[in-house]
Amino acid sequence: MVGCELSRIAEQFERIRAKGEKALVAFVTAGDPFPTRTADVIVTLAEAGADIIELGIPFSDPLADGPTIQDASQRALIAGMTPPKVFDIVREARQRTQTPIVLMGSWNPALQYGMARFAQDAAEAGADGTIMTDLTPEEAGVWKSVSDAVNLDTIFLLAPTSTPSRMALVGRMASGFIYCVSRTGITGAQNDVPSDLPPLIEAIRPWANETPICVGFGIHTPAHVTTITRYTDGAVVGSSLVSLLYKERENPNALGIVRDYITSLKAATL
Amino acid sequence: MSAIDLLDTETTPFVSHADKLGHFGEFGGRFVPETLIPALDELTERYEKAKDDPEFQQAFAYHLREFVGRETPLTFAEKMTAELGGAKIYLKREDLCHTGAHKINNTIGQILLAQKMGKPRIIAETGAGQHGVATATVCAKFGFDCVVYMGEEDVHRQSLNVFRMKLMGAEVRPVTSGTRTLKDATNDALRDWVTNVRDTHYIIGSVVGPHPFPTMVRDFQSVIGQEARAQILEKEGRLPDAVIACVGGGSNAMGIFYPFSSDASVRLIGVEAAGDGVDTPRHAATLSMGRPGVLHGCASYLLQDQYGQIAEAHSVSAGLDYPGVGPEHSSFKSRGRAEYASITDLEALDAFGWVARTEGIIPALETAHAFAHVRKIAPTMRKDEIIIINLSGRGDKDVDAVMKNLNRLNAA
Numbered sequence: 001m002v003g004c005e006l007s008r009i010a011e012q013f014e015r016i017r018a019k020g021e022k023a024l025v026a027f028v029t030a031g032d033p034f035p036t037r038t039a040d041v042i043v044t045l046a047e048a049g050a051d052i053i054e055l056g057i058p059f060s061d062p063l064a065d066g067p068t069i070q071d072a073s074q075r076a077l078i079a080g081m082t083p084p085k086v087f088d089i090v091r092e093a094r095q096r097t098q099t100p101i102v103l104m105g106s107w108n109p110a111l112q113y114g115m116a117r118f119a120q121d122a123a124e125a126g127a128d129g130t131i132m133t134d135l136t137p138e139e140a141g142v143w144k145s146v147s148d149a150v151n152l153d154t155i156f157l158l159a160p161t162s163t164p165s166r167m168a169l170v171g172r173m174a175s176g177f178i179y180c181v182s183r184t185g186i187t188g189a190q191n192d193v194p195s196d197l198p199p200l201i202e203a204i205r206p207w208a209n210e211t212p213i214c215v216g217f218g219i220h221t222p223a224h225v226t227t228i229t230r231y232t233d234g235a236v237v238g239s240s241l242v243s244l245l246y247k248e249r250e251n252p253n254a255l256g257i258v259r260d261y262i263t264s265l266k267a268a269t270l
Numbered sequence: 271m272s273a274i275d276l277l278d279t280e281t282t283p284f285v286s287h288a289d290k291l292g293h294f295g296e297f298g299g300r301f302v303p304e305t306l307i308p309a310l311d312e313l314t315e316r317y318e319k320a321k322d323d324p325e326f327q328q329a330f331a332y333h334l335r336e337f338v339g340r341e342t343p344l345t346f347a348e349k350m351t352a353e354l355g356g357a358k359i360y361l362k363r364e365d366l367c368h369t370g371a372h373k374i375n376n377t378i379g380q381i382l383l384a385q386k387m388g389k390p391r392i393i394a395e396t397g398a399g400q401h402g403v404a405t406a407t408v409c410a411k412f413g414f415d416c417v418v419y420m421g422e423e424d425v426h427r428q429s430l431n432v433f434r435m436k437l438m439g440a441e442v443r444p445v446t447s448g449t450r451t452l453k454d455a456t457n458d459a460l461r462d463w464v465t466n467v468r469d470t471h472y473i474i475g476s477v478v479g480p481h482p483f484p485t486m487v488r489d490f491q492s493v494i495g496q497e498a499r500a501q502i503l504e505k506e507g508r509l510p511d512a513v514i515a516c517v518g519g520g521s522n523a524m525g526i527f528y529p530f531s532s533d534a535s536v537r538l539i540g541v542e543a544a545g546d547g548v549d550t551p552r553h554a555a556t557l558s559m560g561r562p563g564v565l566h567g568c569a570s571y572l573l574q575d576q577y578g579q580i581a582e583a584h585s586v587s588a589g590l591d592y593p594g595v596g597p598e599h600s601s602f603k604s605r606g607r608a609e610y611a612s613i614t615d616l617e618a619l620d621a622f623g624w625v626a627r628t629e630g631i632i633p634a635l636e637t638a639h640a641f642a643h644v645r646k647i648a649p650t651m652r653k654d655e656i657i658i659i660n661l662s663g664r665g666d667k668d669v670d671a672v673m674k675n676l677n678r679l680n681a682a
Contacts, residue, residue, distance in 0.1 A: 059578075059579065060448065060579040060580045061448065061453065061454075061457050061565060061566075061580050062457075063302060063303055063457060063460050063461060063464070063566075063567075064303045064464070066461075067447075070447060074448075077579060082577050083577060106564075107301055107564050108563045108564045108565065108572075108574070108578040108580075109577055109578040109579070110578075111563060111564055111578060112561075112563060112574065112576070112577060112578030113577070113578070133303055134301045134302055134303060134564070134567070135301060136300060136301070136302070136304060136307055138291055138299075138300065139291075139299055139300065139301060156304070157303070157304040158304060159303070159304045159305035160305070161305050161306075161307075161308045161309070161467060161468070162304060162307075162308065163308055163311075166304070166307060166308070170304075181303075181304070181305060184305050184464060184465055184466070184467055184468065185305075185464060185465040186303075186461050186464055186465060
């Protein structure tokens with residue numbers, strides 16, 4: 001960040017650390033399953049204890065997503081979701097919660113919107129950072145500088161295949177947090193947390209320059225969250241939340257069920 | 271002074287090469303999940319070594335000669351030339367390669383690299399099925415496990431090729447997401463690679479995808495243009511005036527274009543699929559009608575909506591039914607080194623039968639697009655001018671689909 005006070009994401013991690021907690025990061029796809037109520041979902045997640053919200057920008061051809069989030073993206077696109085509407089959701093949610101919101105998606109929609117304009121509109125709407133799943137640090141030079149100019153954190157990913165030189169590069173470029181992928185693969189719920197994760201996090205730590213490390217992909221039970229947050233700064237839950245929302249979409253108490261799910265996961269970080 | 275020496279003095283060098291990260295100017299690069307980057311680095315390093323390794327190059331040449339049957343002839347199309355009454359037309363006969371198309375040149379190169387990298391499992395995407403067949407073929411020959419992703423729509427359109435792949439021991443996975451065509455097969459192949467990258471090599475079938483694929487596939491396919499250039503110099507004592515090829519992802523076109531790219535006098539003409547027409551939403555004319563963007567790991571021209579969602583491509587030919595194109599073609603277009611035309615489904619179907627009747631060769635529907643364009647431009651050229659067309663594949667696989675389409679047209 002360029003010589004200003006801490007970003008909302010950095011502040012949140014300070015607060016969590018001070019309380020001796022770990023972060024719960026929750027992902028939802030913008031516009032799914034409720035085309036016009038994603039802001040309500042975000043506020044519910046925040047109130048239930050999610051420390052950071054990842055808001056998925058739907059893309060027609062996402063390489064990093066498994067069937068659950070692919071399908072959610074398709075449904076959202078059919079219902080008419082666009083980047084301007086994603087910014088509207090952020091704007092609406094921001095009036096009701098101060099929980100950090102990170103936009104997550106594939107690179108082409110941001111590129112077509114216009115890189116600088118995308119960063120500026122995202123920041124103005126109240127977003128705090130971005131995760132572009134197919135934008136590696138090598139290709140992100142301009143994106144990093146336009147994001148820095150509007151105090152938008154740039155979150156990059158690392159994976160079990162990442163070499164030390166990749167860890168160093170991401171450590172230099174990332175702000176907000178580093179998103180470490182739990183296993184080689186795409187998003188989607190799995191039964192187990194991979195056993196090679198602790199040494200991976202240990203290897204990344206020296207390169208992270210104090211930037212928090214959160215782990216995602218495959219995490220969906222309180223037990224997973226407890227295991228992961230023993231050695232990381234936070235756990236990301238995505239596909240399981242997206243499929244729970246979809247399953248309960250006709251249920252008048254859908255948000256209540258989501259609240260209970262998130263509360264149970266947050267309790268597991270403590 | 272030989273003809274070749276004379277020519278050298280006329281040419282303006284045109285150098286097209288990617289930078290270290292695979293950028294052809296604003297196109298190319300690597301836009302993939304982080305998990306894949308180390309595998310792409312390893313592949314780049316192995317490929318760079320192989321390029322300068324005489325042993326690797328000898329093995330590549332050996333298999334192209336003994337297994338693929340190269341070199342392929344450059345056939346003078348006598349009747350076609352007479353009928354069109356203009357430029358002399360030569361056919362570069364990639365239809366005579368083992369498996370019936372140029373695709374095998376690339377799969378031979380990549381399977382030799384996979385051997386060096388010690389990865390026992392191969393995946394591929396396929397549209398028309400020619401690349402799938404070429405991949406299944408080298409996997410059978412060199413002893414690799416093989417999974418081919420193919421859009422469900424294409425599985426129906428190209429059932430003969432599906433059966434050929436299965437015969438050679440490959441598993442064909444029908445892809446049911448999105449438009450169920452080549453674009454979606456490529457998505458699923460890339461997702462498989464992200465998941466199984468440690469023991470799997472992904473043999474991309476065209477000059478698309480993240481670096482080093484566009485460069486590497488071009489180099490493996492350049493054997494087409496190298497042979498054609500030498501053959502025409504031998505037959506005619508001079509270079510052609512135009513080289514023409516169809517463009518889906520663009521591997522047969524880049525393979526024949528690239529060795530001519532420094533010969534300024536040679537027009538390079540790529541022919542895209544116009545489907546129902548470029549003035550309709552149903553076409554696959556990416557370079558003619560698209561805008562730059564990012565898909566399948568590289569920056570290139572794309573068919574997309576105003577928000578960057580990828581549009582559905584349409585072509586009667588499964589191999590051209592793709593909303594992207596190789597980044598080096600985008601670079602050739604923006605630098606004016608190649609020109610890109612388009613041909614409708616109807617024109618291609620008509621050319622399919624015309625080539626069969628005129629030359630006794632049933633071309634692939636993809637290739638029929640290039641012939642349809644030759645049919646337009648050859649009559650406008652002088653009789654002492656020369657066209658080389660890349661006859662990229664044979665059309666046996668398409669006979670069923672063409673029959674159905676012609677019946678439909680006759681009924682209408």
